[in-house]
Amino acid sequence: MKQIFTALTLVVLLPSFANAQNTYWQQRVEYTMHVNMDVSTHQFDGDQKLVYYNNSPDTLNKVYYHLYFNAFQPGSMMDVRSRNLPDPDGRVRDRISKLKDNEIGYQHILSLKQDGKDVSYKVNETILEVTLAKPMLPKAKSVFELKFKGQVPIQIRRSGRDNREGISYSMTQWYPKMAEYDFQGWHAYQYVAREFHGVWGDFDVKITMDPKYIIAGTGKLQNPDKIGYGYEKPGTTVSRPAGNLTWNFVAKNVIDFAWAADPDYTHDIAQVPNGPELHFFYQKTEKTAEPWKNMEPIAVKVFQHLNTYFGKYPFDTYSIIQGGDGGMEYPMCTLILGEGQHPEGVMAHESTHSWFNMALASNESLHAWMDEGFTDFASAEALAVATGADPKTSHTGSYGAYYSLVASGLQEPADQHSDHFTTNRAYGTAAYSIGAIFLEQLKYIIGEENFYKGMLRYYNTWKMKHPAPNDFIRVMEKTSGLQLGWYLRYWTATTKRVDYAITLVSDAGANTLVDLKRIGEFPMPIDLMVTYKDGSKELYYISMNELVGGKPKEGSVPVVVCEAWPWVYPTYTVKINRKLSEIESMEIDPSQRMADVDKKNNKMVFGDRAPFTDPTK
Numbered sequence: 001m002k003q004i005f006t007a008l009t010l011v012v013l014l015p016s017f018a019n020a021q022n023t024y025w026q027q028r029v030e031y032t033m034h035v036n037m038d039v040s041t042h043q044f045d046g047d048q049k050l051v052y053y054n055n056s057p058d059t060l061n062k063v064y065y066h067l068y069f070n071a072f073q074p075g076s077m078m079d080v081r082s083r084n085l086p087d088p089d090g091r092v093r094d095r096i097s098k099l100k101d102n103e104i105g106y107q108h109i110l111s112l113k114q115d116g117k118d119v120s121y122k123v124n125e126t127i128l129e130v131t132l133a134k135p136m137l138p139k140a141k142s143v144f145e146l147k148f149k150g151q152v153p154i155q156i157r158r159s160g161r162d163n164r165e166g167i168s169y170s171m172t173q174w175y176p177k178m179a180e181y182d183f184q185g186w187h188a189y190q191y192v193a194r195e196f197h198g199v200w201g202d203f204d205v206k207i208t209m210d211p212k213y214i215i216a217g218t219g220k221l222q223n224p225d226k227i228g229y230g231y232e233k234p235g236t237t238v239s240r241p242a243g244n245l246t247w248n249f250v251a252k253n254v255i256d257f258a259w260a261a262d263p264d265y266t267h268d269i270a271q272v273p274n275g276p277e278l279h280f281f282y283q284k285t286e287k288t289a290e291p292w293k294n295m296e297p298i299a300v301k302v303f304q305h306l307n308t309y310f311g312k313y314p315f316d317t318y319s320i321i322q323g324g325d326g327g328m329e330y331p332m333c334t335l336i337l338g339e340g341q342h343p344e345g346v347m348a349h350e351s352t353h354s355w356f357n358m359a360l361a362s363n364e365s366l367h368a369w370m371d372e373g374f375t376d377f378a379s380a381e382a383l384a385v386a387t388g389a390d391p392k393t394s395h396t397g398s399y400g401a402y403y404s405l406v407a408s409g410l411q412e413p414a415d416q417h418s419d420h421f422t423t424n425r426a427y428g429t430a431a432y433s434i435g436a437i438f439l440e441q442l443k444y445i446i447g448e449e450n451f452y453k454g455m456l457r458y459y460n461t462w463k464m465k466h467p468a469p470n471d472f473i474r475v476m477e478k479t480s481g482l483q484l485g486w487y488l489r490y491w492t493a494t495t496k497r498v499d500y501a502i503t504l505v506s507d508a509g510a511n512t513l514v515d516l517k518r519i520g521e522f523p524m525p526i527d528l529m530v531t532y533k534d535g536s537k538e539l540y541y542i543s544m545n546e547l548v549g550g551k552p553k554e555g556s557v558p559v560v561v562c563e564a565w566p567w568v569y570p571t572y573t574v575k576i577n578r579k580l581s582e583i584e585s586m587e588i589d590p591s592q593r594m595a596d597v598d599k600k601n602n603k604m605v606f607g608d609r610a611p612f613t614d615p616t617k
């Protein structure tokens with residue numbers, strides 16, 4: 001009976017495992033756009049031709065576009081949400097509600113055709129819903145021709161004109177953009193606050209505007225000899241035509257296209273060894289000149305570190321542009337505020353987004369922790385190395401923010417749509433800090449060597465795709481040989497906490513017994529470091545049975561591997577192979593990578609004092 005069952009199981013399971021590996025698909029776009037910007041009215045006319053490939057197994061009767069600029073109008077969902085949050089973003093507050101007609105943003109659709117035929121469409125705030133003239137079958141493609149008129153809003157958040165540092169145009173989320181359709185269906189989210197998800201594809205963009213403006217953005221400029229402004233090869237004679245200039249940028253295999261324009265940009269270039277050419281665009285003033293010059297070699301080192309530890313940057317250029325507000329990531333470029341004393345912090349963060357999410361394009365609306373958190377993690381390590389800071393303290397701030405959120409009672413599960421958190425604080429800490437700790441704590445669980453191997457494997461397996469949380473954890477499972485689904489679910493889908501304690505140490509003749517207690521609901525493997533009075537150390541490693549194995553030895557301290565701790569048991573007793581009188585101290589997770597919410601009960605120092613106490617009482 002058993003043998004028959006096994007045979008049947010194999011027959012049934014093998015094909016479905018094979019399918020799970022081979023069913024990944026993603027849609028594809030090819031945009032050709034030409035926009036004419038009128039700098040006196042801040043309005044622009046756009047012609048967009050979009051070849052859309054339906055690589056899904058489904059027939060599509062509708063498609064959806066994002067019209068992000070429509071959010072910058074009084075009464076929009078972004079406006080109402082901001083005015084109703086308990087802790088609104090200080091940059092938005094009620095500013096949208098006060099915009100005048102010539103200050104709002106909009107994208108008006110003038111005409112839309114599918115394969116030459118008019119389609120019917122409906123604009124619902126920031127979403128354009130299109131009923132197709134002809135349904136798109138699986139593997140079919142259609143050409144959408146769209147004419148639109150836009151008005152650039154006064155800068156509120158990310159996009160806009162005339163921001164507080166005086167940059168003329170931050171042109172992000174500026175064109176009608178096809179929403180993503182993937183294994184979860186359409187992601188036609190209204191633009192309420194943050195995060196974006198895009199379709200992979202190519203962009204060929206022409207921008208015509210007043211020749212005094214310098215444009216920086218996604219892609220590579222195709223006509224540098226007609227433009228100049230530092231884009232031309234040194235020594236080339238630039239021949240600009242009379243009248244407005246038309247800039248032509250091409251970007252291949254990206255998920256978005258952003259640009260910025262200002263008449264006063266200085267354009268510097270630095271080369272990353274075996275990496276991209278970095279372009280810096282900023283208004284050179286007393287405030288910016290020195291910080292930006294100092295930042296340039298740091299940016300080179302940041303890219304070098306990320307190339308080594310997280311995968312090779314996939315393009316040959318990257319632009320760091322003074323623009324918008326705060327900082328925001330786009331393919332092949334970022335827009336950051338430029339007047340701070342240390343722009344390198346934001347630069348490092350936004351540049352790291354080139355890995356997470358501009359190459360590993362997870363759905364950042366649903367899993368912001370994979371985007372912001374992974375970026376926070378990798379940029380903190382890269383910036384520490386680039387500036388000579390102690391890399392051991394890279395993630396201290398993330399743990400601090402998490403512990404403080406736990407104490408506030410405001411924590412929510414990290415894996416939910418970014419716009420639906422109850423407070424900005426809960427979103428911010430979940431996305432950035434809890435996301436970063438997810439990785440640092442994973443290092444603790446699977447060991448540092450497995451971790452960095454896994455990060456490279458993740459990049460090489462999933463770059464230029466849309467990895468979901470399970471795709472990430474599967475790569476880490478394959479790399480470490482350990483079962484990790486429990487960790488993904490506990491850390492991202494719940495607010496359960498890790499809290500372990502040393503509760504009792506007792507004399508057992510030649511041995512010492514240590515009672516450990518799991519106080520929190522979140523089970524973890526335990527590193528128990530024992531320091532002896534003779535100065536030597538031993539690490540008692542207690543795996544957790546859900547891991548189905550254990551991590552390899554880290555560092556030089558000898559490891560004593562104990563029986564795994566079955567997670568349902570609240571207590572566990574460790575037998576130390578030496579007398580109690582020989583022990584100086586013991587500590588749970590001296591690396592501090594485990595996010596234990598109460599560390600007071602993690603350590604015992606004996607010294608000459610007689611044991612024993614129960615620190616939980």
Ligand SMILES: [Zn+2]
Nearest residue numbers: 349353372375
């Ligand atoms: Zn970010």
